[in-house]
Amino acid sequence: MKEIDIELFNKYKKLSRGSWGKDLGIWKMMYTALLNQQKNIELTPFSEMLLNIFSSIPDARKQGKLIIMHPFNFEPELFFAMGLTPLMQEIISVGLAPIHMNQPYIDFANKIGYGDNLTICNAQRPIISLLMQGGAPIPDLLFYLSTPCNSLSMSYQVFQNVSKIPSFNLDIPYSAYNHESDYYDEKTVNYVIDQSKNCIDWMENRTSFKFDVENFQQTMDWCNQARGYVLEFNELLKAVPCPVTSETGFGNFLTMVTRGGTLDAVKVTKSMRDTAAHNVRNAIGGVPDEKIRIAWPYTHVFFDQALLTWMEKTFDAVVIMDLLGHYKVLPHDISTIENCYMSLAEGILDASMVGKCRGPIEYYIDYMINYIKDYKIDCVIMPMHFACKHVSIMARVTSEAIREETGIPTLIFGCDSYDSREVTSEAIKGQISEFLTQVVI
Amino acid sequence: MSAMEKFKEGIPFENAWVKSWKNEGKKVLGYFCSYIPEEIIYAADILPIRMRARTCTDTPMGDAYMTPTTCSFTRCCLELANRNEYKFLDGIISCNCCDQVRRLYDNIRYKAPFPFHYIIGVPGNVNETTLDWFKHELSKFKQIIEKTFNVEITDEKLRDTIKKYNKSRSLLKELYMLRKRDDPPITGTDILNIISAGISIPRDQFNELLTQLLKDIDNGEGNSDYKARIMVVGSMLDEPEYLQIIEDLGGLIVTDSNCVGTRYFWDLVDEDSNPLDALAKRYLSRISCPRMTDGQPERSEFMMNMIKEFKVDGVIFQRMKFCALWWAEIFMLRNKLKEEEIPFLDLEREYVLSGAGAMKTRVQTFMEILEQR
Numbered sequence: 001m002k003e004i005d006i007e008l009f010n011k012y013k014k015l016s017r018g019s020w021g022k023d024l025g026i027w028k029m030m031y032t033a034l035l036n037q038q039k040n041i042e043l044t045p046f047s048e049m050l051l052n053i054f055s056s057i058p059d060a061r062k063q064g065k066l067i068i069m070h071p072f073n074f075e076p077e078l079f080f081a082m083g084l085t086p087l088m089q090e091i092i093s094v095g096l097a098p099i100h101m102n103q104p105y106i107d108f109a110n111k112i113g114y115g116d117n118l119t120i121c122n123a124q125r126p127i128i129s130l131l132m133q134g135g136a137p138i139p140d141l142l143f144y145l146s147t148p149c150n151s152l153s154m155s156y157q158v159f160q161n162v163s164k165i166p167s168f169n170l171d172i173p174y175s176a177y178n179h180e181s182d183y184y185d186e187k188t189v190n191y192v193i194d195q196s197k198n199c200i201d202w203m204e205n206r207t208s209f210k211f212d213v214e215n216f217q218q219t220m221d222w223c224n225q226a227r228g229y230v231l232e233f234n235e236l237l238k239a240v241p242c243p244v245t246s247e248t249g250f251g252n253f254l255t256m257v258t259r260g261g262t263l264d265a266v267k268v269t270k271s272m273r274d275t276a277a278h279n280v281r282n283a284i285g286g287v288p289d290e291k292i293r294i295a296w297p298y299t300h301v302f303f304d305q306a307l308l309t310w311m312e313k314t315f316d317a318v319v320i321m322d323l324l325g326h327y328k329v330l331p332h333d334i335s336t337i338e339n340c341y342m343s344l345a346e347g348i349l350d351a352s353m354v355g356k357c358r359g360p361i362e363y364y365i366d367y368m369i370n371y372i373k374d375y376k377i378d379c380v381i382m383p384m385h386f387a388c389k390h391v392s393i394m395a396r397v398t399s400e401a402i403r404e405e406t407g408i409p410t411l412i413f414g415c416d417s418y419d420s421r422e423v424t425s426e427a428i429k430g431q432i433s434e435f436l437t438q439v440v441i
Numbered sequence: 442m443s444a445m446e447k448f449k450e451g452i453p454f455e456n457a458w459v460k461s462w463k464n465e466g467k468k469v470l471g472y473f474c475s476y477i478p479e480e481i482i483y484a485a486d487i488l489p490i491r492m493r494a495r496t497c498t499d500t501p502m503g504d505a506y507m508t509p510t511t512c513s514f515t516r517c518c519l520e521l522a523n524r525n526e527y528k529f530l531d532g533i534i535s536c537n538c539c540d541q542v543r544r545l546y547d548n549i550r551y552k553a554p555f556p557f558h559y560i561i562g563v564p565g566n567v568n569e570t571t572l573d574w575f576k577h578e579l580s581k582f583k584q585i586i587e588k589t590f591n592v593e594i595t596d597e598k599l600r601d602t603i604k605k606y607n608k609s610r611s612l613l614k615e616l617y618m619l620r621k622r623d624d625p626p627i628t629g630t631d632i633l634n635i636i637s638a639g640i641s642i643p644r645d646q647f648n649e650l651l652t653q654l655l656k657d658i659d660n661g662e663g664n665s666d667y668k669a670r671i672m673v674v675g676s677m678l679d680e681p682e683y684l685q686i687i688e689d690l691g692g693l694i695v696t697d698s699n700c701v702g703t704r705y706f707w708d709l710v711d712e713d714s715n716p717l718d719a720l721a722k723r724y725l726s727r728i729s730c731p732r733m734t735d736g737q738p739e740r741s742e743f744m745m746n747m748i749k750e751f752k753v754d755g756v757i758f759q760r761m762k763f764c765a766l767w768w769a770e771i772f773m774l775r776n777k778l779k780e781e782e783i784p785f786l787d788l789e790r791e792y793v794l795s796g797a798g799a800m801k802t803r804v805q806t807f808m809e810i811l812e813q814r
């Protein structure tokens with residue numbers, strides 16, 4: 001370990017001492033586990049960012065800053081601009097899934113009658129159990145969108161109902177702002193801008209912080225710098241062989257949805273772009289002998305972090321990007337305050353799952369067709385998380401459209417991405433294996 | 442024939458009124474959710490009928506495209522659309538009311554298309570910004586109806602239609618008020634038959650029948666032979682057999698918060714404002730369904746007021762399997778009832794009646810609990 005890293009590591013280690021508060025027990029456990037993973041390896045900008053995500057919550061408490069909880073489909077730049085500390089809630093369920101620690105909370109949700117695995121998404125359901133048991137991080141404010149799914153918007157309503165924490169819901173329109181779309185509506189962006197301004201008023205009324213134009217512009221500037229790096233990274237992934245491993249793209253999404261609008265995000269996205277660029281220059285593939293290029297238009301199977309690595313090793317197959325990792329928000333001109341608002345609104349509308357899933361199926365199909373053509377995809381694998389109705393109900397029609405338009409095959413398999421008890425890793429591997437060997441190769 | 446018997450004739454999806462309407466060379470549009478203002482369609486002299494699928498017995502196509510873990514209402518609708526059982530419809534109108542209906546609309550367009558499709562973006566909460574947006578959405582909807590069907594929907598026509606729909610709402614409310622009596626003159630099963638007909642037959646005839654019904658039953662003998670007064674709360678339910686099971690076991694349904702029930706008609710449209718503005722306001726601000734993220738306190742209050750006013754002994758929640766909206770909502774409503782020590786039963790069901798035996802056992806046990814109180 002480099003000396004500077006030891007110094008950094010010790011700084012983070014010091015933070016893990018002492019109590020973070022009863023409600024941050026799980027949060028602290030995740031931080032400590034992450035820190036222990038970094039013990040003998042060099043701290044990367046990404047791992048440093050992850051540590052910052054966790055340490056920012058107790059830090060905020062110490063500094064008297066307000067914490068705002070928000071879901072995975074909203075980038076936090078506006079919150080940073082308003083001096084709030086964002087807490088992206090799904091980091092808990094995603095973080096606990098590989099060690100099967102969601103399961104007791106899922107069981108508790110079943111016991112108290114809050115849904116089941118097939119109906120309410122386990123990206124959010126464990127947080128309700130944690131809340132009822134006193135183990136959920138208690139934010140000062142709640143923020144969520146009306147989209148992409150009922151599960152998410154209901155879990156936030158339940159969180160609000162139980163905790164009585166003030167909440168703001170931003171309604172996401174069905175329509176498009178892109179002129180070429182059949183669903184184009186000229187008022188789409190302004191609708192989101194108006195609601196963003198309402199949200200600023202709401203935050204001002206609940207905090208001592210007043211909206212500051214310069215602060216907002218600075219935040220949007222950092223956000224746009226990071227967006228620029230992500231788009232460059234995405235372009236580099238068109239190279240054959242793909243310059244990064246299957247998991248890598250998700251890192252950009254995680255960065256933008258937790259630290260978008262900070263220098264952390266600029267640093268991480270730049271480092272990812274640099275790595276991809278270096279590998280493209282030197283014809284290095286994320287998978288050494290790449291044979292199959294896969295589009296994965298949904299989230300990862302979070303309970304099995306080794307699944308994509310298994311595919312790489314067994315079939316020389318690389319997943320280019322997952323749905324969330326395929327982040328496509330354009331940087332904007334932010335020279336005026338109105339342009340900043342526009343940049344914010346378009347970012348909200350284009351955020352990974354929001355952009356592709358908030359409206360008609362054409363948004364998703366068009367995205368898939370372009371993805372397949374742009375990235376020289378050989379096949380599509382769609383894990384369909386049972387409770388994710390809005391995507392799983394599109395899968396069959398989308399797969400038919402893909403075959404018709406591009407001629408490539410699609411595998412659709414059901415699972416619960418957060419709970420291995422519904423469909424096990426072995427069962428998933430069996431389906432993927434059969435598909436790749438019998439259909440693709 | 443009594444008014445009640447006539448209502449029952451209106452229950453089949455393609456009933457005699459619909460056939461007669463079509464025979465006059467007029468159009469019929471199916472719509473999917475109570476957030477869609479029927480007034481705009483009816484003002485164009487087009488009959489709006491709410492999409493239902495009670496005749497669906499199995500869903501191979503629905504399962505394949507919608508997945509087997511989707512609500513059976515949407516699977517049944519896709520199934521019947523694919524079997525061409527909605528062929529008399531000139532088109533369908535949907536909205537983004539829930540994930541499953543939103544995606545049903547997509548699947549129908551791709552797999553079982555109609556001559557005309559349109560989807561309205563209904564906001565998920567209520568404030569000035571979202572209300573303006575909804576006005577804009579309704580204005581676009583009105584224009585597309587005018588353009589597609591070559592009609593003009595004048596403000597005068599809209600006002601006239603709003604009055605007709607308000608009349609239905611007032612008459613239905615009058616009917617509900619009779620259910621406050623100790624011997625309500627009408628059962629919950631009959632009420633569902635009436636409202637199911639209401640969403641399937643022309644408004645003018647519906648109002649005539651409602652007026653006649655009120656005359657028929659006002660002084661008639663009431664139902665006093667019951668074990669408990671029940672409120673039913675939940676999602677889209679248009680199968681009277683479900684309610685018949687409850688009432689056969691001695692529970693008299695005296696009120697509800699159902700989609701084909703109070704939430705459909707309870708709130709009036711302002712007749713003095715600009716008609717589109719008034720429609721937008723009424724539909725967005727009415728007693729909400731859980732899709733409206735800011736409406737939970739009001740929904741809870743509505744339920745509690747109903748319990749008090751209609752002297753309800755127990756609440757039966759009915760929720761369709763795989764419906765996230767209603768499962769989460771009922772979780773919150775149940776907590777409220779626990780606080781108030783009001784007994785409740787949570788019934789999970791499919792769209793078309795199935796598992797009647799198990800349901801009977803659970804309802805019977807609930808009735809015994811209520812009787813012992």
